[in-house]
Amino acid sequence: MPTITREHEREIVEHARAAEPYECCGILTGNDDAASHLHRITNTSNNPNLYLMDPQQQLNVMMESRKHGRQVLAFYHSHPHGPPYPSATDVRMAQQSGWLGEDIYYVLVSLADPDKPEIRAFNIMDDGTVIEKPLTIQATSTS
Numbered sequence: 001m002p003t004i005t006r007e008h009e010r011e012i013v014e015h016a017r018a019a020e021p022y023e024c025c026g027i028l029t030g031n032d033d034a035a036s037h038l039h040r041i042t043n044t045s046n047n048p049n050l051y052l053m054d055p056q057q058q059l060n061v062m063m064e065s066r067k068h069g070r071q072v073l074a075f076y077h078s079h080p081h082g083p084p085y086p087s088a089t090d091v092r093m094a095q096q097s098g099w100l101g102e103d104i105y106y107v108l109v110s111l112a113d114p115d116k117p118e119i120r121a122f123n124i125m126d127d128g129t130v131i132e133k134p135l136t137i138q139a140t141s142t143s
Helices: 005-018 055-067 088-097
Strands: 003-004 026-031 034-041 073-078 105-110 116-124 130-133 136-138
Touching: 003 005, 005 026, 005 034, 005 073, 005 105, 005 116, 005 136, 026 055, 034 055, 034 073, 055 073, 088 105, 088 116
Parallel strands: 003 034, 003 136, 073 105
Antiparallel strands: 026 034, 026 073, 105 116, 116 130
């Protein structure tokens, strides 16, 4: 089950609000399903309903994480006006990327209710099945 800190939660919501009306995106890294680092990634899409991670920034995060013994645990992005659930486009893009299964999470934040942002986590399977996972939010990181 994925775990983030209150600080990560705050940063994801802040990132989503700053990116509005576009989607924000980023990567959570750590070990044993517990995120220890949050990496904001530039969304290179000009479409407000789509995110495309800057490939060089994404590669840099992956290389840095490997160097420091951390794993890519989750990709996060926002749905500024929709529910915090993977869209058909999100599922298709996950399938095309190959980042699928129980070892990678997709964390979505919705700003549909600006006073109560909602964050949820999912696995996207090879066949496109979306499985919601309980997201644990801790006061501080364990790593």
